[in-house]
Amino acid sequence: MPSFHPDETLLIELTAGQLDQATALVIAAHIEVCEECQKKSAVYASLAAEFLEQSDDTPCGEEILQALLSKLPEQQQNTPKIKLMPHQEDFYPQTLNDFLAAFPPQKSWQQVGGSLRQLPLAKGFNGATCKIMGVKAGHTIPKHTHKGDEFVLVLQGGLSDHRGTLRRGDFIYSDATVEHTPVAEMGEECICLVVTHGKLKFTGAFGRVLNWIS
Amino acid sequence: MCKNVYETITETPENNPALLIARVANNQDKQAFVILFKSYAPKLKSWLLKGGASPNIAEEIIQETFLTLWQKAPLFNPEKASVATWIYTIARNKKIDKLRQEHYPELIVEIASDGTHNPDTKKDVRKALKVLNAEQFTVIYKNFFEGQTHQEIAKQEGVALGTVKSRARLALKKLHAVLDISE
Numbered sequence: 001m002p003s004f005h006p007d008e009t010l011l012i013e014l015t016a017g018q019l020d021q022a023t024a025l026v027i028a029a030h031i032e033v034c035e036e037c038q039k040k041s042a043v044y045a046s047l048a049a050e051f052l053e054q055s056d057d058t059p060c061g062e063e064i065l066q067a068l069l070s071k072l073p074e075q076q077q078n079t080p081k082i083k084l085m086p087h088q089e090d091f092y093p094q095t096l097n098d099f100l101a102a103f104p105p106q107k108s109w110q111q112v113g114g115s116l117r118q119l120p121l122a123k124g125f126n127g128a129t130c131k132i133m134g135v136k137a138g139h140t141i142p143k144h145t146h147k148g149d150e151f152v153l154v155l156q157g158g159l160s161d162h163r164g165t166l167r168r169g170d171f172i173y174s175d176a177t178v179e180h181t182p183v184a185e186m187g188e189e190c191i192c193l194v195v196t197h198g199k200l201k202f203t204g205a206f207g208r209v210l211n212w213i214s
Numbered sequence: 215m216c217k218n219v220y221e222t223i224t225e226t227p228e229n230n231p232a233l234l235i236a237r238v239a240n241n242q243d244k245q246a247f248v249i250l251f252k253s254y255a256p257k258l259k260s261w262l263l264k265g266g267a268s269p270n271i272a273e274e275i276i277q278e279t280f281l282t283l284w285q286k287a288p289l290f291n292p293e294k295a296s297v298a299t300w301i302y303t304i305a306r307n308k309k310i311d312k313l314r315q316e317h318y319p320e321l322i323v324e325i326a327s328d329g330t331h332n333p334d335t336k337k338d339v340r341k342a343l344k345v346l347n348a349e350q351f352t353v354i355y356k357n358f359f360e361g362q363t364h365q366e367i368a369k370q371e372g373v374a375l376g377t378v379k380s381r382a383r384l385a386l387k388k389l390h391a392v393l394d395i396s397e
């Protein structure tokens with residue numbers, strides 16, 4: 001069970017459809033692996049559904065129903081288990097693999113310095129960007145601050161900063177007030193799903209070099 | 215001129231929504247599909263119009279929602295969600311797809327098996343909503359159903375953002391207490 005969770009507001013915004021697709025992806029991927037957040041989201045979704053059931057009726061034209069009846073598609077009997085497509089991984093939450101299937105990445109993995117690699121995914125309507133990031137086992141991400149909000153979901157390995165150690169399923173939020181120097185745990189590469197609103201700003205001496213390339 | 219097909223539908227075992235979905239799934243039962251359409255499409259339309267969709271776009275979203283409902287009926291699991299919740303989430307994603315050209319993830323719920331999603335949740339949610347005062351209810355309603363942000367609600371209600379946030383916080387606290395989920 002994860003020990004770091006998105007706050008309630010994010011779960012509600014997901015339910016209400018207010019998040020951009022990049023942020024929605026990382027929150028939904030956390031929910032998939034977190035029982036606690038699943039329970040909360042289920043309640044939020046049933047609130048929305050209750051309001052829908054109590055809603056007034058606005059008639060739809062009969063022709064809509066007739067049009068539907070004339071083109072009913074074949075039904076889907078089960079979710080097809082297909083073999084992994086490029087960039088999908090069996091340890092990724094299904095939410096992420098579904099996203100990768102629907103929107104294959106336009107670029108390939110990019111190496112950033114000696115410790116980091118990243119695979120850019122989608123952009124959100126509000127400028128948020130989403131990527132999968134890998135940090136080599138035991139390596140450090142130079143000290144940095146954030147221009148805007150950053151959401152991180154750990155998918156493999158572990159990542160520590162002054163707030164604790166994040167492992168698979170853990171979700172953490174950093175805003176402009178957070179300056180940190182995350183370190184990947186020993187053992188295996190730490191793979192995260194990262195959403196940023198605004199670029200990272202590296203603050204250490206070595207980090208300045210990274211500002212140029214990231 | 216077309217006849218009005220939206221006569222009132224009374225709740226009987228024959229039109230229990232979960233059974234209707236089962237009939238769609240097991241027998242490709244078009245009659246069950248029509249009953250579902252007649253119960254939910256007009257509600258979805260109200261919701262979509264409130265959310266700023268034009269009547270034409272609203273009807274397109276409704277069509278896509280019901281095509282998906284037909285297609286995925288065999289995958290519907292009544293132990294994981296109520297029919298209304300399922301329809302709401304399909305329609306919400308179609309709406310985002312249509313209005314913003316964004317791909318919203320489908321929630322994959324595999325873990326919870328302790329009855330959180332059982333049909334009683336509906337009764338509990340109704341009970342929980344009763345404990346909210348009018349101001350708290352408004353914030354929750356606009357936030358969840360109309361999809362408005364706290365800023366938008368503050369502007370509409372003519373109150374400070376902080377006031378909306380504290381109303382929302384109190385409302386959620388009450389809801390959590392009744393529904394017995396930890397914060």
Ligand SMILES: [Zn+2]
Pocket residue numbers: 002004005006030031034035036037038
């Ligand atoms: Zn969680």
